[in-house]
Amino acid sequence: MTISLERDAHGLLVFVDAAGERHAGVQPVRAFPLSAPGEGVALMSADGHELAWLDAPDALDAASHALLDEELSRREFMPRIRSIAGVSSFSTPCDWDIVTDRGATRFTLRSEDDIRRLGGARLLITDSHGIHYEVADMKALDRPSRRILDRFL
Numbered sequence: 001m002t003i004s005l006e007r008d009a010h011g012l013l014v015f016v017d018a019a020g021e022r023h024a025g026v027q028p029v030r031a032f033p034l035s036a037p038g039e040g041v042a043l044m045s046a047d048g049h050e051l052a053w054l055d056a057p058d059a060l061d062a063a064s065h066a067l068l069d070e071e072l073s074r075r076e077f078m079p080r081i082r083s084i085a086g087v088s089s090f091s092t093p094c095d096w097d098i099v100t101d102r103g104a105t106r107f108t109l110r111s112e113d114d115i116r117r118l119g120g121a122r123l124l125i126t127d128s129h130g131i132h133y134e135v136a137d138m139k140a141l142d143r144p145s146r147r148i149l150d151r152f153l
Helices: 062-075 143-152
Strands: 004-007 013-016 023-024 027-031 042-043 050-054 081-087 094-100 103-109 116-120 122-126 132-135
Touching: 004 062, 027 062, 027 143, 081 143
Parallel strands: none
Antiparallel strands: 004 013, 013 023, 027 042, 042 050, 081 094, 094 103, 116 122, 122 132
């Protein structure tokens, strides 16, 4: 099956299926964005129907794969926490000042339950607005950041 992705004149993602039919405005959706981000991507039509399933997105040609990665990164906004500068208190709710791969920010943590372990030293922290922040490796954080996290775990 030969398929490809491209952009139209309006910047929308276009899926070209094996029959050569073009589907504009498709949205890629990962099946398991946290546990298996490199596997299982559905290409959804503008009206929400699945047009194609990609077991291995790496099998796409280089240009299509680059477009897919670009579109997924827009859809899946999940900054990675590099360090924790401070917290307003060690009881929740509290404000966290952090530095991410996208810059410094502040968010409110409603409850300790909003910090989830993903396996190994990975964490997922959800702020009061539903934005997810990832700690890729808790052990790679600086000592003050780890101390703060330990108080909440």
